[in-house]
Amino acid sequence: MRAEVPTSAPDDRRSRPTFLNSNRRQVILFAVLTLLLSFATVWGGRIWLRNSETLTFAVGESSGPEAHFAARLAAMLKATSSRLHIKIIRNADNAKALAQFDHKQADLAVLRTDARIPPRARSLAILEHDLLMLISPGDKKIRSLAELKKKKIALLTNGNNLAFVRNVLEIPDKADANARLQLAPLNSMVDKLFASGGYGAVIAVDHASAIVRDKRFEQSARRAPFTVNAIDEATALSRRYPGMSEETLATGLLSSSPQIPDDDIDTVGLQWLLVGQAALAANTAGELARTIYENKAELALDDGFASKIEPADVDKSAFVAAHQGVAEYINDTSRSFLDRYSDLLYLSVAVLGVIGSLFATLYTKVTRVAPEKAGELATEILDIGERVAHVQTSEALDGLQDELESVLRGAVIGLRDGTISSDGLDTFKLGYEFVRDEIGMRRESLKRQSGRDDVVIVKTAQSA
Structure with a gap:
């Protein structure tokens, strides 16, 4: 009596489009999100900085030209929708205003060059x-x-x-x-x-x-x-x-x-001179100077004060050195794109790196569908090996041989496309070789058993 060993259904697991597509979609999605969030972060930070800077302006008595000019400057910046805003700090006289400026309690002040010049004062404009x-x-x-x-x-x-x-x-x-x-x-x-x-x-x-x-x-x-x-x-x-x-x-x-x-x-x-703190950001000082130079008519007082505003003296021998940002603006005739936006580019690269690292960690540790280890396929191979001992016909053994080759083929394809990792590959190879040899030995056994059956049949016929 020949026992038929049922073969298992074809393993659909070898074609892993869901697995592959899931990981690939995640990689594409995280890459797109990295770019979008980096752009949004840098642009949002730039907008926030552009709309949040208030400069304090120390002035003397309210009837003095310094106080009137500060008021005109504040009104002009507001009228031109500048990101810069002026907060006026009033004092009894201009000497106290300069003392306040000297103690870093104000960003801007007006001084005449025969006054005591604060060491941190940098010229923004000649008024x-x-x-x-x-x-x-x-x-x-x-x-x-x-x-x-x-x-x-x-x-x-x-x-x-x-x-x-x-x-x-x-x-x-x-x-x-x-x-x-x-x-x-x-x-x-x-x-x-x-x-x-x-x-x-x-x-x-x-x-x-x-x-x-x-x-x-x-x-x-x-x-x-x-x-x-x-x-x-x-x-x-x-x-x-x-x-x-x-x-x-x-x-x-x-x-x-x-x-x-x-x-x-x-x-x-x-x-x-209109002076600013040396620690004032270069882009802030340059933007303020540019706005002043471009809106001179709006800054002139009724008595004529500041009606002929001039750029700060950027010569190194100037009595009050020009602010770095003002000097860069005045001398800015051939700055390249990279020179103008290098700070923004560096910030973008830094933000891109941070966000990209976060998404890479999230993908590798949480959302990524991990590939099946090659060693885990050894269990499937050994299962085939256990069924080999119960096979009674060559046709059933051929079915197990095909099933074993199917597992091997799926492993090779998986190693190629990444759905199977190389972890436990030696175990898989050892199991495959063991079951392959066991199938071969079982095939020889079936052949010998078939030969003996033929001999017995012949002898019985002769005896009859």
């Missing part, structure tokens, strides 16, 4: 020039400052410029010097000072923008001519007093008819 004008009556010219030592001088300016004039004239701060240098009322006319005060010279100090708008000089010149004298010692004075600068009085600055001065002449002056 105004104060010019010194040496005036003599009629056509009398003053050849040098030494000629003024024996003259009575009227000072046509406010008291804040007294120390500046003393430095120019090298007059010590003594009581006897006050008789020579007398502070005249602010609204005094030059011709009346010469006519009634017995002055040999008048020194006027004012903002350049105010001088252009002041019609009193032209009115005085029409009644009684006067001369504005060049200061030949301007270069020496600017070197002796670092905060002092060489300036030029342009032709016709004081009066167009008659023309005073009748030619460009040299003089000395002081500068009003």
Whole structure:
């Protein structure tokens, strides 16, 4: 009697499209999510930074030009929808405002170059020039400052410029010097000072923008001519007093008819600077400077202050060094794309690496469908081997042989496409060789058993 050993159904597990597609879809999905989240993170951070920066501006008394300029700057930034905002911190005077700036309690301040310059102050823009004008009556010219030592001088300016004039004239701060240098009322006319005060010279100090708008000089010149004298010692004075600068009085600055001065002449002056903390971010300082330079008209005060805003002096020898961000903006003529956006690119790479690492960890540890180990297929092979001993026909043995080859074929395909790992491959090979040899031995056994059966049948027939 021949026993038939049923063969198992074909193993559909070898075709693993679900397995492969699942992992491949996950890899593609995580790659796309990495790019999207990196882009969203960097862009969101950039937007957040662009909309969240407030600069504190320390100013002096509310009626001063510093406070008025700060208010104009705040209004202009708001009107232009800038990401920068100004918070004004008011003080009793500008000296206290500069002290506050010096203690890092404010980001911005306005100072004149004869003030004590905080060591961390960096120039953002030149707001105004104060010019010194040496005036003599009629056509009398003053050849040098030494000629003024024996003259009575009227000072046509406010008291804040007294120390500046003393430095120019090298007059010590003594009581006897006050008789020579007398502070005249602010609204005094030059011709009346010469006519009634017995002055040999008048020194006027004012903002350049105010001088252009002041019609009193032209009115005085029409009644009684006067001369504005060049200061030949301007270069020496600017070197002796670092905060002092060489300036030029342009032709016709004081009066167009008659023309005073009748030619460009040299003089000395002081500068009003908008300064920021050295620690202010370069892109912030550069953006603020750019916005100021592009919106000068909106920042000019009613009295003319800051009507001729100039870029900060980026020369290394400047009395107050320009902020790095401002210098980069002013000198920015050929920066490449990488130079402009290197910080953003570096940030993007860093964010991409972090998010990519997180998703890679999530995929490998949690969501990835792990491939079947080759060693686990040995159980299936041994199951085939256990059935070999019960096979009674060559046809059934051929079925087991085909089943064994099917397992081998599936293992090879799985190792190729990644659905089966090489873990336990030696065990699989050993099991395959053992069952293959067992099938071979069982086949030989069946052949010998079949031969004996034929002999018995022949002998029985002969006996009959």
